[in-house]
Amino acid sequence: MIRIFPMTAAHVAAVAELSAACFSEPWSAALIEAEIENPRGEILVAEKDGVFSGFVSLSFVLDEGTINNIAVKKEMRRTGIAKALLLEADRFAAAHGLSFLTLEVRMSNEAAQALYTSCGYESVGVRRAFYQKPTEDALLMTRFYTEERETV
Ligand SMILES: CC(C)(COP(=O)(O)OP(=O)(O)OC[C@H]1O[C@@H](n2cnc3c(N)ncnc32)[C@H](O)[C@@H]1OP(=O)(O)O)[C@@H](O)C(=O)NCCC(=O)NCCS
Numbered sequence: 001m002i003r004i005f006p007m008t009a010a011h012v013a014a015v016a017e018l019s020a021a022c023f024s025e026p027w028s029a030a031l032i033e034a035e036i037e038n039p040r041g042e043i044l045v046a047e048k049d050g051v052f053s054g055f056v057s058l059s060f061v062l063d064e065g066t067i068n069n070i071a072v073k074k075e076m077r078r079t080g081i082a083k084a085l086l087l088e089a090d091r092f093a094a095a096h097g098l099s100f101l102t103l104e105v106r107m108s109n110e111a112a113q114a115l116y117t118s119c120g121y122e123s124v125g126v127r128r129a130f131y132q133k134p135t136e137d138a139l140l141m142t143r144f145y146t147e148e149r150e151t152v
Helices: 009-022 029-039 081-097 110-120
Strands: 002-006 040-047 051-062 065-072 099-107 122-131 138-144
Touching: 002 029, 002 081, 009 029, 009 040, 009 051, 009 065, 040 081, 051 081, 051 122, 065 081, 081 099, 081 110, 099 122, 110 138
Parallel strands: 065 099
Antiparallel strands: 002 040, 040 051, 051 065, 099 138, 122 138
């Protein structure tokens, strides 16, 4: 069973470890811990059968939301955990009255792009050389919650 809930101090080390395993410029434990008190954001963690398996980091300004990061432990991928996290992100967006959630993803990251597309995100633009280590363009993807399309 997959359970999704807001991160507590007990999960900081696990989120930091997974972030370090997945990203070339990972967040520090201090940065992750600071998110617990962030009134404009949240890290949601996923547990599968009681075992920490992934997280998504969300933030917003007014009605504009951002997915800062999402990751699932390698050995637990392709079991629907990221999809469950993004479903919970939809609830977060509704609870905060957001018009959209937007994100950047490496051009080469086909797995993440397939995930986002399967969850209703659309490609809306490109940020040239957005990423370092290695340098790479970012694809901008957005999930809109209103009929009226906005330019981001
Ligand atoms: C991207 C990532 C979060 C996906 O997590 P996941 O739990 O394996 O994803 P899910 O099992 O919920 O997959 C849902 C759907 O996304 C798509 N998808 C996910 N991984 C995929 C892959 N490797 N190849 C193709 N499609 C994929 C599929 O449509 C999948 O549905 P299906 O399994 O029924 O075909 C995971 O691969 C990961 O942690 N990658 C490293 C970190 C990362 O790149 N994060 C994104 C930063 S922008």
